[in-house]
Amino acid sequence: MNKEKLSQFERIKIFLNEYYFGYGIFFSILRIVAGPLILIMGLNLYYNGNTKPGIGYSGFMIFFGIYYMLKPLIIILTQKSWFQNFDLDYTINPDKIIIESDKSKSELDYSHLKTVLKRKTYYALKTKSKQGIYLPIKLLESNEIDILNKLKNNTGNKELS
Numbered sequence: 001m002n003k004e005k006l007s008q009f010e011r012i013k014i015f016l017n018e019y020y021f022g023y024g025i026f027f028s029i030l031r032i033v034a035g036p037l038i039l040i041m042g043l044n045l046y047y048n049g050n051t052k053p054g055i056g057y058s059g060f061m062i063f064f065g066i067y068y069m070l071k072p073l074i075i076i077l078t079q080k081s082w083f084q085n086f087d088l089d090y091t092i093n094p095d096k097i098i099i100e101s102d103k104s105k106s107e108l109d110y111s112h113l114k115t116v117l118k119r120k121t122y123y124a125l126k127t128k129s130k131q132g133i134y135l136p137i138k139l140l141e142s143n144e145i146d147i148l149n150k151l152k153n154n155t156g157n158k159e160l161s
Contacts, residue, residue, distance in 0.1 A: 004088070006136060011083040012076055014122060014134050019072050022124065032115045041064030090135060092144040097125075108133075123148050 006014075021028050042061025049055045067074075076083070091098040098109045108127070117124040123140075125133040137145065 005085050006139075008083050008085065010136065011085075014136075015076070015083065016072055017119060018124065018132070018134075019075075034073075035065050035067075035069035037065075038068060041065075051098075092135075092140070092147050094147055109150060113151070116148065118149070118152050123152075 020031050038061055040063055042058045045054055045058035045061060049058055062100045073112075089100045091100070096110060099106045099108065112127050112129075113125055113126075114130075115126045117126075121137055123135045123137065125135070127133070135148070140148070
């Protein structure tokens, strides 16, 4: 893998793409539509509600709708450590991925991967322990892309054994 590092902005773009589109069509629709829909229902209940509990519930719905729409922004602003640069170098071999930092070296055998997904600008590797490794295509060499494509095709975008 190339020695270039991901910027904080690129990490945030990967996070937002995974947040909205990384968990299937149902969650994508839910995360895009639910916040505005709850907000509209809350405003409708507030202006057309006849009872005090209905108006109180509308306040909760308005608050939750706004929160649900702003949740990715809240995560980005409060969890800044998620998007900091780590000096990790990935080497993709035909049988394993080697992850190196200044002080340590780790090997990840492909049998520990649950899924390999190719997104528009990066590969998303999910381990059985539910950790994610995101490898931008622009930083990969052609032989590494071939290895990841073979892994993706062998799994058919489904779970590995």
